[in-house]
Amino acid sequence: QLYGDTDRQTLQALAEKLKEDLLARDEISRVAVSGWLDPMMVVEIDEARLQGFGLSLSDVEDAINTGSTTPLTAVLRNDSTYLQLQASEQAYTATDFAALPLVTTADGRQIRLGDVTHISDTFDDSSAVLSRFNRHDSIAVQVITAGNGDISKTVDAARAVEQEWRRGGVLPTTVALTSWYDRSTNINERLDLLVRNAVTGIALVFVLLALFLNLQVALWVAAGLPFIFFGTLFLMSDSMLGLTLNAFTTFGFIMALGIVVDDAVVVGESVYTERSRHGDTLANTVRGTMKVAVPTLFGVFTTVAAFFALSHIEGRLGVLYSQFAIIVTLCLILSIIESKLILPAHLAHINTRKRGPGNPVAALWQRCQHGADSGLVWLNERCYKPLIHRAIIHRYTVVILFIALFILVMSMPFTGAVRFSFFPDVPGDTARAQLTMNNDASFGMTHANLLRIEEAAYAADQQLGGDGAQAYILNLQVMSEADQSGQITLELSDEAPYDINEFTRRWQQLVGMPEGARTVVVQNTPRQVDALRVELRADSDDTLMQAGTVLRAELERLNGVSGIEDNLQPGQPQLNLELTAQGRALGLTTADLARQVLQSFSGQVVQRYQRNADEIEVKVRYPETERRNATDVLNARVRTDDGSVVPLSSVARVSFGYTRDSIIRIDGKRAVYISADIDKEVLSATELVSGLRNELAPDLERQFPGLDIHFAGEAEEQAETASSMEKMFALALVAIYMLIAIPLRSYVQPLVIMAAIPFGVVGAVLGHWLNDLPLGILSLNGIIALSGVVVNDSLLLVARFNETRAEYSSLHAAITEACSGRLRAVLLTSVTTFAGLVPLLGETSLQAQFLIPAAVSLGYGILFATLITLILIPALLRIQYDIHEVLIKIPGRGLAEQTC
Structure with a gap:
């Protein structure tokens, strides 16, 4: 700048x-x-002096074109000569143009252009520009x-x-x-966030695994993350997929942190358990890997299915989220290679035998490991097994309680305990005020209002910043390149004692509604679509104007609604000129009239020439003092064919009217729109549209027959995206069911496993309630991804149950052994996934706010679903066999066989 x-x-x-x-x-x-x-060379006419010499504007134009010519070239060439000829008499400066001959008087005196005109080397003022930066021209x-x-x-x-x-x-x-306004800062901050979360997440995962398993196992599991991430970066390169590191791909990496270690943790735990029980041999390493290979492999496939569905959501955001989903999918695919091939090769060399401490630190760490292991054993034997026993006995009560919990929590968004905003406002790092003036406003009024809004920003900063002299507005730009609009953009210091939401509210209050303004929108969140947009359609313009006025008045009285804009105004004011019979009698035509008025008030570009890097226009026109308002047009004089000058009003009828830039028609009807901005901490777009649709819209349609009301903006985008999300979620559930059914070879057990999904949603809603976050599209995307992750633990339990069912004669004992035997693996995968997301959940940076709702859905959903799974799955497995025992008594056992 x-x-x-x-x-x-x-x-x-x-x-x-x-x-x-x-x-x-x-x-x-x-x-x-x-x-x-x-740049422009302006020749302003002194009409009185021009008439004194019997000259017109056309004579001035002819003099300029005759006296100032661009270079004319010719070539003299024959068999012995090549010579270029050039004649040029181009005027370049105001002095050059002033010296051009205009006319020679009867006494031989030459009148030059500068004698009857004022010539200035200036700038084109046909579009008024106001450009300021930090209170200076810029x-x-x-x-x-x-x-x-x-x-x-x-x-x-x-x-x-x-x-x-x-x-x-x-x-x-x-x-x-x-x-200023450096957008690379966002990318760099996201990369810093990625690195910071990666380091913290890996450290937490490493500590947990080292504490509950083995230091070497933890090391090799954590070491797999760089392979996964660098491998994904390679696949993103131009020679492969051609993806870039942007907002959504970096977020994909951050979200993948807590997911990709799941199968590595399960494999590591299984190998560690097998080697510690049966010896540190290669065969036990292979056996430990193969025990969990199938459930972990299909567990990754279910997660991929969920993210694949996420990548095919329609709408504007669907295109962006596809990159996010692709990154997570690539990480998951590489995690299969790492956990099934590379990790077992490393674990084949670890030593699981207890060794004496070599130093005090090692002794302390061993005591910590022993305490953690003993604590987990105590939890398993003294708490979890008795809990399973009671859950199996009171299985129907357990299921009813969980269903009641599901209904209770899922009612929270409908009762207002958890706010819902489909497109939540994520604050940006800049604030912006956009001014739109009435169609008849002058650029002078527009500029004056922009300067008032500029001062209001500094006043808001001073009021919120306290009594100190320090200012927290780092940079402020005022820009207007049109007569009736302009905007102000500013950056706040990170050290400001107030947040950007507080600042924009105070700024909006101080600005109010300036004189002549149509709308003033103050916001800190970039918008791709209007928060609210209502389209009114009717056959009659009067119906549209009246209905639009009523709707606008209703919106103006609502708290949380601001920046109301519409196209109800008739358009730009216009003077219509119609040639009279007297004008025609004097030899004038409509074309003559239009040309002379254009020359007088807009000016006539008579020449263009190149000066350095600029193309300069030469424009002939009246001085500004003679073309300020409609009265000057009425007082204008027109030259007839015989050279006489007559008043414009004597040869033309002048009428006042308006013109529309465009007429909107939808389905054959005329249409107008009304849009508005919404403070989503006061009112969500969903609540506003619902209220208007159910209360105001029916009244308007009764009051104005033939009126159609259509809600667009975020409402339309929400409907499109929500419909697509429903389809993709259903597709993901079907894909997950099929993927689980393949290794289990059962039609019923996948339903038992997928019972964890609703309770993952319960965890996501509770997570938003605990963190005081609104549910929105980012949260819903996290829930779709969650559906593929939460089934992994259930799949481990059910797969293990199918093994123990053949080993134990008692169904009760088989369920208990399967669940208790997988307790450590289930807890470790869930806790490490949550630990990988914990650093992100604690972030306060603006860049993290965009991802936190999805991280809350995924993190809390996994954590809560795991706790529910450990209790609900045993009860459902037992209920499955209750149903089997009932059906087996019914003639025709085919149905009974399908339940197991």
């Missing part, structure tokens, strides 16, 4: 040079300049990363140019250069 107390010519010259220096870098391919004014030079370009390299190259300018003395003392 170039800014300072200097003239526009200096700023634009510096901006042009800066753009050239940036584009000279190989890493930078696109640079956009905002706040730019096109020009913004924006570096844009093209396609799949590396944003970090692009930013580094831009910063290098900035440093060269600072060191090279390019800038005058009155101009400053600064860089």
